[in-house]
Amino acid sequence: MRYSARTRDRYKNLVALLTGAATFGTVAATGAVTGIAAHDSALRDRARAEADAFRTASARAAAVRARQRIPWSPLVTVLKNRPHRTVVHTVVVHRVSRPGVASVGAGAPVSAPPVSAPPVSAPAYRPPAPVTRAAPLPRAPAPPPAPAPAPSSGSKP
Amino acid sequence: MSAARWSALGTYVHLATGDPADLPGARRIAEDVLAEVDRTCSRFRGDSDLVRANGRPGRWTPVDPLLVAAVRVAVEAAAVTDGLVDPCLGRALVNLGYDRDLHAVHRRPHPADRPPPPPQTGCWRDIGLDPDGALRVPEGCALDLGATAKAWAADLLAAEVVDQLGLHVLVSLGGDIRIDGPDTPRPGWTVRVTESPDDVEGEVVALAGGGLATSSTRARRWRTRHGVAHHVLDPRTRRPTDEHWRTVTATGATCVAANVASTAALVLGRGAVPWLREHGVTARLVRRDGHLTRTGGWPAAPSTGRCRP
Numbered sequence: 001m002r003y004s005a006r007t008r009d010r011y012k013n014l015v016a017l018l019t020g021a022a023t024f025g026t027v028a029a030t031g032a033v034t035g036i037a038a039h040d041s042a043l044r045d046r047a048r049a050e051a052d053a054f055r056t057a058s059a060r061a062a063a064v065r066a067r068q069r070i071p072w073s074p075l076v077t078v079l080k081n082r083p084h085r086t087v088v089h090t091v092v093v094h095r096v097s098r099p100g101v102a103s104v105g106a107g108a109p110v111s112a113p114p115v116s117a118p119p120v121s122a123p124a125y126r127p128p129a130p131v132t133r134a135a136p137l138p139r140a141p142a143p144p145p146a147p148a149p150a151p152s153s154g155s156k157p
Numbered sequence: 158m159s160a161a162r163w164s165a166l167g168t169y170v171h172l173a174t175g176d177p178a179d180l181p182g183a184r185r186i187a188e189d190v191l192a193e194v195d196r197t198c199s200r201f202r203g204d205s206d207l208v209r210a211n212g213r214p215g216r217w218t219p220v221d222p223l224l225v226a227a228v229r230v231a232v233e234a235a236a237v238t239d240g241l242v243d244p245c246l247g248r249a250l251v252n253l254g255y256d257r258d259l260h261a262v263h264r265r266p267h268p269a270d271r272p273p274p275p276p277q278t279g280c281w282r283d284i285g286l287d288p289d290g291a292l293r294v295p296e297g298c299a300l301d302l303g304a305t306a307k308a309w310a311a312d313l314l315a316a317e318v319v320d321q322l323g324l325h326v327l328v329s330l331g332g333d334i335r336i337d338g339p340d341t342p343r344p345g346w347t348v349r350v351t352e353s354p355d356d357v358e359g360e361v362v363a364l365a366g367g368g369l370a371t372s373s374t375r376a377r378r379w380r381t382r383h384g385v386a387h388h389v390l391d392p393r394t395r396r397p398t399d400e401h402w403r404t405v406t407a408t409g410a411t412c413v414a415a416n417v418a419s420t421a422a423l424v425l426g427r428g429a430v431p432w433l434r435e436h437g438v439t440a441r442l443v444r445r446d447g448h449l450t451r452t453g454g455w456p457a458a459p460s461t462g463r464c465r466p
Contacts, residue, residue: 152329
């Protein structure tokens with residue numbers, strides 16, 4: 001086989017073609033491997049996130065079930081700060097709560113209510129009135145009606 | 158004298174002052190005091206301090222000092238009656254179906270009572286009280302202040318009116334009466350004693366001051382699976398009393414003292430009269446059949462010795 005300028009160029013082109021093909025193949029393979037790895041990583045991240053969300057939801061549901069399982073009372077105790085101040089004066093509270101206020105014993109006297117006097121008395125002897133045409137005396141205003149007694153009964157609502 | 162009447166604490170309020178001009182101011186104070194007592198001492202309000210403390214038996218609960226004062230009085234009532242007037246009957250009442258306002262109990266289509274809790278006497282001794290505002294309900298108990306809180310509220314209300322306005326006042330909270338005022342001549346107060354607010358009959362008496370309370374098994378009744386129950390429980394059995402007496406009216410230096418005497422008499426039944434006499438209590442008792450008995454200085458009725466059966 002003769003070596004000439006023509007064959008030299010042919011070999012040169014062939015080597016260039018092979019080098020280019022090898023380079024392209026390497027780059028393509030690297031890209032494919034990298035892509036596959038990235039895809040796998042994304043899948044793993046998504047699975048981990050889903051597992052975390054499931055665990056959180058499970059814990060929340062368990063807490064709700066636990067609250068619903070209290071058997072003896074529907075009340076949920078909530079602690080809160082109360083104001084240490086009332087509308088009633090403290091000195092009054094102390095007075096009506098001091099030791100001895102519940103001691104049974106004699107209270108104030110109980111008596112039959114006084115009988116109201118008739119509004120106008122009628123004397124047994126009335127002197128004859130002078131016969132005049134004087135204007136009649138104004139009548140004294142009627143006494144106010146007696147107040148109704150306060151009720152004390154069984155504490156019917 | 159003038160009077161106002163309205164509803165609070167699940168019952169009626171009757172407030173009277175010597176001068177009609179004083180009534181609006183006294184009523185304003187009364188409404189404030191009763192709202193405060195309801196907010197702290199009610200067994201039927203989910204946001205009350207008593208309900209919060211009952212929900213944490215065995216543990217200290219921060220509460221309003223007003224509730225601590227009310228419970229302290231209830232504990233003293235238990236002590237002076239050796240447990241006949243017991244604040245630890247909350248669970249027994251709930252098991253009998255009295256677990257909400259009585260109007261709501263009456264609206265129930267079916268009775269809601271359950272077997273009574275096991276007897277547990279003397280647990281009132283284990284109630285923890287911190288005057289600065291904390292309460293510990295004993296383990297296994299729930300407090301009910303029905304036997305003393307209303308009478309204590311009457312004492313409190315009257316004292317507050319006297320403290321702020323300096324006038325004579327009479328208050329009746331569902332039959333628990335307190336008369337209070339400055340140390341000047343007192344107006345003549347009269348009281349009509351009946352078994353129910355609807356009764357037109359009854360006995361009118363004059364009372365100069367202090368407390369007078371009527372407790373009756375004829376009021377606050379509801380249906381259970383085993384018949385009709387009433388709200389006065391015997392702490393020894395945790396069941397409603399046997400109604401040997403159906404109504405007792407008693408007097409005392411305070412309204413709480415009067416109410417403690419009337420409630421203890423209902424619980425004691427046949428033993429009530431000697432107990433009242435031993436303690437020097439002036440009282441009027443109505444037996445189941447309507448027969449009247451009086452102790453101490455209760456005046457004899459001019460007409461009859463019986464009530465309607």
